Amino acid sequence: MVTSRDVARLAGVSQSTVSYVMSGRRSISPETRRRVEEAIETLGFQPNAGARALASQRSQVIGLVVPFAPGADMTGVLPFIETITKCAREEDHNVILATEDEGAEGLTRLSDQSLCDAIVLMEVGSKDPRISVAAGLSVPVILIGVPDDPAGLYCVDLDYTLAGRLAVDELATSAHDRVVLLGYPRDVMARDVNFVRRFLRGAEESAAAHGIAYAEVSPPDTSRAGAEVALDEALTEPGPGGGGRLGLVVPDPQLIQPTLQSLLDRGLVPGRDLSVIGLCTDRTAETTTPPVTNLSLEPRDVSRRAMRILFRLLNRESVPAPSTVELVTPRLTRRQTSLSAR
Amino acid sequence: MVTSRDVARLAGVSQSTVSYVMSGRRSISPETRRRVEEAIETLGFQPNAGARALASQRSQVIGLVVPFAPGADMTGVLPFIETITKCAREEDHNVILATEDEGAEGLTRLSDQSLCDAIVLMEVGSKDPRISVAAGLSVPVILIGVPDDPAGLYCVDLDYTLAGRLAVDELATSAHDRVVLLGYPRDVMARDVNFVRRFLRGAEESAAAHGIAYAEVSPPDTSRAGAEVALDEALTEPGPGGGGRLGLVVPDPQLIQPTLQSLLDRGLVPGRDLSVIGLCTDRTAETTTPPVTNLSLEPRDVSRRAMRILFRLLNRESVPAPSTVELVTPRLTRRQTSLSAR
């Protein structure tokens, strides 16, 4: 192992000079800098992370807590992980993983063992027990998701309320007679993630505002069979409009393809006989058959916003007040499952 | 921050005793142990990871290099990440992420900065430039995937050759007249991942052994349009058997659903008019419409095997000789896209 002492010796300077050359925390004469950098280069010196963390009280690591709980969504967490990891690397930080099933201890472990300088906590529930723990840690925590009580933490998320509203707005203003929302399956409801109710609220508000017939049905799960059950109910519920132009809103990404397939099997062609709007990443929407009109989840934007706050915090730059909730605006893209306006 | 000194003081013992109580590396009297554990409990002591790593030369961290390169597969990496993280936690280790696009420097960084004690490198290419670097690191590296030259490294992967063979075997022995393999899209071929050629070889071998008509067609990409192009070619290629019972093999998980959909659009029902066998996780197979007969990718088994080797290495337990390639056997599950034998 090559240490900064070796570099110092080779460059004919003191160890601290090597350190200062690397950190840039004090001015160095061009000549000295050159010699040190050359020595670093020839020896292939890389500073020992543990020693650096110990001395500087900074691990240069971001803790990322991902929702790998049994029965968790899992679809769509990858873009978050990817974007967060890349943002971290841009600021010369690393990412250490923890899983949701470690619960609150996972958070204290990351923080108290000084394993990381900040934590990103994904997919927080409405009354997530980790929130109160998170607020008391010695490292800043950024939430992806919005709990009922943000308790002085920073939150970033998609604006699900707006997404719900936009979905119904779109249907109401394109001459649909009724809207049925194929809700989240029971296990997602049970996890009580806040975005569910926010989306539903937005949809309900919009339906009320437009005075359009509106109903919600809940599938037991996101399987093909689950979609069938939900659709049976949705289609036999003509509502006040009675058999008119129907718009289906499907907020669970996993349920979209099964729903489309079930409709086709019944001889109902999305985009010809009824409309379907999904809530999913654009990438997912492009690959359903037929490509579904969607409100984007924007995981990359959400992640970037979270990392931006995080590094402003770490660099002691100005940040908005804690408890701030940053909401990312979803984008509607019309694809093949939209009925054209009458 | 509470340190082991605080614990020692409260328990009325020396700092080293605290350390030994925690590590169990020397015998401690029951009474002393009790007092120390009590102190640890009341103070909520957690050892500083950096200090521990520095003193013990062990970071208790596993580096995981994931394929987040532009255009990489991305489908199916999540179960690997999940399983590897959980295996690591079971052995009281953490996981730090690096992305493929960091290339070989990513590996040297993880190793030379003593950020981790071992590295798991996912989805290595046939002539992956990282292999030679990996072999020279001061930490052990386990590959998921099989390069042309394993160069003294350990490799774990699905047995793709066997998968290819099993797919064609299944079709040949259930009275099909010809097999068309819808190959990997150009960008996957360009990445030259070894499993592609292994799968093809297995398929070709089996076709030759059974004397069944066999052809390969390559889709431009995994979009719906890509599937259409490939199918146009596959279906207008009657082969020696001329329009008999056709079996389609689809090794790219992303291409399966588009292919099924394209077939349905042409009025060809998989399981009634022809067979389709996919290579994908069981979870994916269950959720396609219709559920596709598949050879499982077994990401969890592959990950566990990799982690088992890794920890045997770290614990200096007996391990097979380096360059060992552990292959996991794929499992065939017949679902709705299999023609019954005539």
Added chain:
DNA sequence: TTGTAAGCGTTATCAC
């Protein structure tokens, strides 16, 4: 502009 030296919080080697 540069060097000296005191930590950072563990682990592990000696002693007893």
Added chain:
DNA sequence: GTGATAACGCTTACAA
């Protein structure tokens, strides 16, 4: 069975 104490490799006052 337990206690001093010297590393581990780096950062950062404090001096010069």
